[in-house]
Amino acid sequence: MKVTPQLARMMSTNATTVGFIGLGQMGNRMATNLMNKGHKLNVYDVSSDAANAMKAKGAQVFSNTRELAKASEFVVTMLPNNDIVTQTYEDMIKDGVNKNTMFVDSSTVDPNVSKHVQKIVSAAGASFVDAPVSGGVMGAQNATLTFMVGGTTDEYNRVKGFLEGMGKRITHCGTYGMGEAAKICNNMMLAISMVGTAETMNLAVRLGLDPKVFNEIINSSTGRSWASEINNPVPGLNPTAPPSDNYNGGFSTALITKDLGLASSVATMSNSPIPLGALSHHIYRLMLSKGLGNKDFSVIYDFIKNDSSK
Amino acid sequence: MKVTPQLARMMSTNATTVGFIGLGQMGNRMATNLMNKGHKLNVYDVSSDAANAMKAKGAQVFSNTRELAKASEFVVTMLPNNDIVTQTYEDMIKDGVNKNTMFVDSSTVDPNVSKHVQKIVSAAGASFVDAPVSGGVMGAQNATLTFMVGGTTDEYNRVKGFLEGMGKRITHCGTYGMGEAAKICNNMMLAISMVGTAETMNLAVRLGLDPKVFNEIINSSTGRSWASEINNPVPGLNPTAPPSDNYNGGFSTALITKDLGLASSVATMSNSPIPLGALSHHIYRLMLSKGLGNKDFSVIYDFIKNDSSK
Amino acid sequence: MKVTPQLARMMSTNATTVGFIGLGQMGNRMATNLMNKGHKLNVYDVSSDAANAMKAKGAQVFSNTRELAKASEFVVTMLPNNDIVTQTYEDMIKDGVNKNTMFVDSSTVDPNVSKHVQKIVSAAGASFVDAPVSGGVMGAQNATLTFMVGGTTDEYNRVKGFLEGMGKRITHCGTYGMGEAAKICNNMMLAISMVGTAETMNLAVRLGLDPKVFNEIINSSTGRSWASEINNPVPGLNPTAPPSDNYNGGFSTALITKDLGLASSVATMSNSPIPLGALSHHIYRLMLSKGLGNKDFSVIYDFIKNDSSK
Amino acid sequence: MKVTPQLARMMSTNATTVGFIGLGQMGNRMATNLMNKGHKLNVYDVSSDAANAMKAKGAQVFSNTRELAKASEFVVTMLPNNDIVTQTYEDMIKDGVNKNTMFVDSSTVDPNVSKHVQKIVSAAGASFVDAPVSGGVMGAQNATLTFMVGGTTDEYNRVKGFLEGMGKRITHCGTYGMGEAAKICNNMMLAISMVGTAETMNLAVRLGLDPKVFNEIINSSTGRSWASEINNPVPGLNPTAPPSDNYNGGFSTALITKDLGLASSVATMSNSPIPLGALSHHIYRLMLSKGLGNKDFSVIYDFIKNDSSK
DSSP states (O other): OOOOHHHHHHHOSSOOEEEEEOOSTTHHHHHHHHHHTTOEEEEEOSSHHHHHHHHTTTOEEOSSHHHHHHTOSEEEEOOSSHHHHHHHHHHHTTTOOOTTOEEEEOSOOOHHHHHHHHHHHHHHTOEEEEOOEESHHHHHHTTOEEEEEESOHHHHHHHHHHHTTTEEEEEEEESTTHHHHHHHHHHHHHHHHHHHHHHHHHHHHHHTOOHHHHHHHHHTSTTOBHHHHTSOSSTTSSTTSGGGGTTOSSSBHHHHHHHHHHHHHHHHHTTOOOHHHHHHHHHHHHHHHTTOTTSBGGGHHHHHSOOTTO | OOOOHHHHHHHOTTOOEEEEEOOSHHHHHHHHHHHHTTOEEEEEOSSHHHHHHHHHTTOEEOSSHHHHHHTOSEEEEOOSSHHHHHHHHHHHTTTOOOTTOEEEEOSOOOHHHHHHHHHHHHHHTOEEEEOOEESHHHHHHTTOEEEEEESOHHHHHHHHHHHTTTEEEEEEEESTTHHHHHHHHHHHHHHHHHHHHHHHHHHHHHHTOOHHHHHHHHHTSTTOBHHHHTSOSSTTSSTTSGGGGTTOSSSBHHHHHHHHHHHHHHHHHTTOOOHHHHHHHHHHHHHHHTTOTTSBGGGHHHHHSOOTTO | OOOOHHHHHHHOTTOOEEEEEOOSTTHHHHHHHHHHTTOEEEEEOSSHHHHHHHHTTTOEEOSSHHHHHHTOSEEEEOOSSHHHHHHHHHHHTTTOOOTTOEEEEOSOOOHHHHHHHHHHHHHTTOEEEEOOEESHHHHHHTTOEEEEEESOHHHHHHHHHHHTTTEEEEEEEESTTHHHHHHHHHHHHHHHHHHHHHHHHHHHHHHTOOHHHHHHHHHTSTTOBHHHHTSOSSTTSSTTSGGGGTTOSSSBHHHHHHHHHHHHHHHHHTTOOOHHHHHHHHHHHHHHHTTOTTSBGGGHHHHHSOOTTO | OOOOHHHHHHHOSSOOEEEEEOOSTTHHHHHHHHHHTTOEEEEEOSSHHHHHHHHTTTOEEOSSHHHHHHTOSEEEEOOSSHHHHHHHHHHHTTTOOOTTOEEEEOSOOOHHHHHHHHHHHHHHTOEEEEOOEESHHHHHHTTOEEEEEESOHHHHHHHHHHHTTTEEEEEEEESTTHHHHHHHHHHHHHHHHHHHHHHHHHHHHHHTOOHHHHHHHHHTSTTOBHHHHTSOSSTTSSTTSGGGGTTOSSSBHHHHHHHHHHHHHHHHHTTOOOHHHHHHHHHHHHHHHTTOTTSBGGGHHHHHSOOTTO
């Protein structure tokens, strides 16, 4: 017997009705996983094609977010930037909300946006947590995302099981906005590690070291990091990672640059010096301007190494 | 029965005569370990106090390096900089060498210095490898240093067992100079990781994250590195590490700055862009100028965080 | 015969009624100059003390900006940041505006704020230009400010004579927001020049050059800039500049840091790499965190030079 | 009557015999100017083609520098790097020198090289000054170079008139090595100004400013520098400068990168933090690795601006 979404929903004691807003590369995969777990899906996207693709899988398409929210127990938003998140929430709740609805924003945005949205959702009578993700398109596809949740302990407990339908690690980072803060800080450090690893590997190679030998040394020493161990930017060292596939797939330069832009912004607002973070930001921005936005962010190695012609 | 050095020497089939030049913080501990392993020690230092301290432990003091070298099967040099290493070797071999002597330079210097010294030692008829160390004063004390060896496979095999008297990991990095190259590259990456971790932790704290919670997140995510896991610069996160002891002990700002100076120099000579390495270099140089040279290099966190008065 | 403001106003064919919002260090001096030129002043400030100080000079105090605007031919705003400018304009015009009123924002804010404010003022039927200033408190005091105006040519011509009551150079930079863009870009370059000059002078001195001799060389060569010629950060080289008065007065570290924050923000939004600008930003942010916010921004020289104790 | 070099020499009371070592792009033009001023030229170059080209103009070619030096009243060296300068002088004087000979090194090298060479020349009984130049190939061609002289006041006075045969500004910078120090520091600041101007102009353009309008603003304000006024990196703003000729001619990226390498080296040795200098260094090094070494260093603008395809 095939377990259809409908059947799974009936079989599950936790199955519920979920509104999903933002059905892009990440969102459509996350929403599909929720359906596969037995939830009933209400969906909205500015692109009718994106919405209809989910309709074909059994979701109900809404033409505005206000009605979608009123008809849903959970609402997940997965949107591209600060302004769109703010506008979406301001519009969605302006006619009032169902007080039982839990809103979850998985977009990557400024923590202050999360704090603002939480306030207006709370003032309207419902609940909100920020819960940005890491793990990329593959994590979304395979329901192995990490969620970084900002909210009260009660709210965290309320969303934890639900989010496990889309991810495998659900972390409580603190109060509202702290999920976003954790994601932005982690990704800033990731960018620094990647740029640093790329320039270190390039220097090592140019000094005459064998990259494989040097990588073993650094990985068993104090220079090791996720970037050197798991996604080493030198092609061939991690055979299944993007650098070994011409920097395709993975975490794009465009996305790390976006996250670094958020890091710069919150550093300015909190008066926090981030010299290496800011420099990494502008190195990636330079790479964007050179047309490398779609490549895995480890392409920094290829960008800084000497051309063969030199 | 107490195992005296003399007894250990008699008991060991590998015990030999070792010349040791440079008996500073590192050198005197390394030489002591060699004696404890049963080797006969011939020592030289520009400071007669340093030499006499080893004499009290049973070493024979020489007043010049030429005679010391001729009387030793292995010669280890542990000296402060490029010029002193070059001059010491040029002087030591100018009257000729014992062809069976293996010279080992454990100083941290430019790989080109190692290549030059190898050439002149080789021309004189003896053998040379570079074998800089990591692990610091504690590693020297406890014979747990890592040695990064540059030389042929035969030479590596010849020194491996001997170096195990002073360390626990003996790595073959490649040909002459590659031990130095590996150390300099690893330490440049280490500095980048530490500065990056410090600014990331500071940003996280200023955004409202609990440092302990955020550290757990980063350490199980893509932002992790040796600096975040083992020597996190926020006091209290690694209770036995220098940041939890007011940045005392550990790896000094002065020493990482020296290594970053070498990295800058070899990057210039090899035409390798090291933007984050160079910036980390000058951040540490600024800290040196502020009197922080003797503190553990994780003191960067304290340096960049806001004063309580702000 | 003493020329009182009233008399000056009667004597002047161009005297008019001016609303002034924001009477801080800059604003109160600018408003005073306008009164001295014969204009009738309507004033508003969140601080009643600031407003009353202008009342004592002959200005009329308003308790809200809506009535002030309706009673004024020109309205000048001189406010601290993006949010306050936006909120002030949104509030000021919400009951409608006098169509003949020309609004002039002299605050330093994001050009996108200017564009937004221009749109809402224009939609309400009145006119708006952005016109941030350079020249500091002394320029405000002496009516020698430079105004950088963003608006149409007609609008520029309409405000030019009026602004000459507060400054001596009135520049037309382009359309709405371009006054702000010009100011932010100029000040980013200024910060880069100042940090660069400070590290260059420090290096020169440490290499053994006499700072006076080297300054003459650089100023007649390719290394010259406003920072080296007019406000050289080495004390004594420009005897009447802030570096020669213990870095008091001048353009504060806090203000250049604010401008660099705006530069970072607009660079992010426009995808423009600013590696040196971003690094200068975070060097100044570090200096802020060290309590140097009130010193002239040339204090960077003092910050990076070696302590005498080293 | 045509004034041949021979005739000019006879006519000049100051005409003398000059040895010239290093007849590259700069050296051959400088030597030619000296001949045109009436001096008798003795020349040496590792390239016999370069030497023979000068022979065709009337110079006497020497096959080694020792004899050349003994036959010359002044000896000028114009060589590519530290090692070649050191080796050339060590070799040239090892058989003794004519005590009246004044050696002038116009190469761009580390001030410590100058100090070392001065010591060995002085020990041999002759005199030495360092006198690096700015002004490039055009300055060499037209005898309009600037010379930065390191030596005693007497030595400066002795070489001043002679150097005026190749340049128009002869500056006394201080003692031995200070000519080099001044040049390196000036050029570091120049690089910072150029990178800063490039990123500022690019940001301005992307924010919507007209580059011509913004350039006028910055040049009459605090953001001005030699780079913005004389060699603005935006094509068209200085019609006769390299940026307006596809970045051809001018001061090459390869040469500024070499100078920045020297700045990094002396900053390390003197413990001087140069954050912007070091970052500019590695930005130029990145550009070298991208094949831009032969372009004018203002090509940084082209390098960082967005591709039209974005």
